[in-house]
Amino acid sequence: GQQVMQIPQYQHVQEGEDFTTYCNSSTTLSNIQWYKQRPGGHPVFLIQLVKSGEVKKQKRLTFQFGEAKKNSSLHITATQTTDVGTYFCAAYNFNKFYFGSGTKLNVKP
Amino acid sequence: NAGVTQTPKFQVLKTGQSMTLQCAQDMNHEYMSWYRQDPGMGLRLIHYSVGAGITDQGEVPNGYNVSRSTTEDFPLRLLSAAPSQTSVYFCASSYQGTGTYGYTFGSGTRLTVV
Numbered sequence: 001g002q003q004v005m006q007i008p009q010y011q012h013v014q015e016g017e018d019f020t021t022y023c024n025s026s027t028t029l030s031n032i033q034w035y036k037q038r039p040g041g042h043p044v045f046l047i048q049l050v051k052s053g054e055v056k057k058q059k060r061l062t063f064q065f066g067e068a069k070k071n072s073s074l075h076i077t078a079t080q081t082t083d084v085g086t087y088f089c090a091a092y093n094f095n096k097f098y099f100g101s102g103t104k105l106n107v108k109p
Numbered sequence: 110n111a112g113v114t115q116t117p118k119f120q121v122l123k124t125g126q127s128m129t130l131q132c133a134q135d136m137n138h139e140y141m142s143w144y145r146q147d148p149g150m151g152l153r154l155i156h157y158s159v160g161a162g163i164t165d166q167g168e169v170p171n172g173y174n175v176s177r178s179t180t181e182d183f184p185l186r187l188l189s190a191a192p193s194q195t196s197v198y199f200c201a202s203s204y205q206g207t208g209t210y211g212y213t214f215g216s217g218t219r220l221t222v223v
Contacts (some may be wrong), residue, residue, distance in 0.1 A: 097208070
């Protein structure tokens with residue numbers, strides 16, 4: 001199946017610091033989606049990237065899709081305690097969405 | 110607007126028992142799927158359906174059956190529960206299975222097999 005590797009597995013930051021998670025694939029992706037899962041909750045859809053080199057912003061969150069469409073990143077500027085959770089990327093291939101293993105973000109106040 | 114509803118929220122089974130996890134959506138989504146989530150392994154696709162009457166296997170289908178008789182419902186059946194099936198199960202739906210729409214997830218079923 002479609003393999004998407006996500007790093008890092010864990011990230012601990014002080015409130016106000018920035019955070020980045022990376023998603024990498026060995027094959028070209030048609031698109032990539034990002035989800036957030038709060039502790040004890042379910043994944044919630046954040047955004048989808050489709051075009052090569054695409055950059056989208058949602059307030060303090062910046063999403064990028066690589067030029068070769070093999071990698072993507074999510075950057076959070078000035079983290080807040082409300083950003084705590086696990087962030088997943090998901091790649092689509094032939095009717096199936098394959099999720100990365102996620103990056104668990106902990107924000108210390 | 111309920112979205113995706115999963116029942117039960119928690120379940121404890123004995124090894125060898127069978128059960129059905131229920132999933133229903135009221136958004137008229139064509140695409141539905143089941144994932145299991147285990148620590149450190151992300152979400153792994155069990156089965157999916159692109160429409161009523163059509164189902165297919167995902168990454169980890171062994172030990173599970175599905176059916177899709179209506180657009181709204183997509184139950185997951187555990188045939189003979191094993192401790193390795195202890196996990197959190199999520200049902201998710203999307204407007205279409207073309208990869209151009211995000212998933213809406215249910216709140217999950219936490220299953221323990223003893």
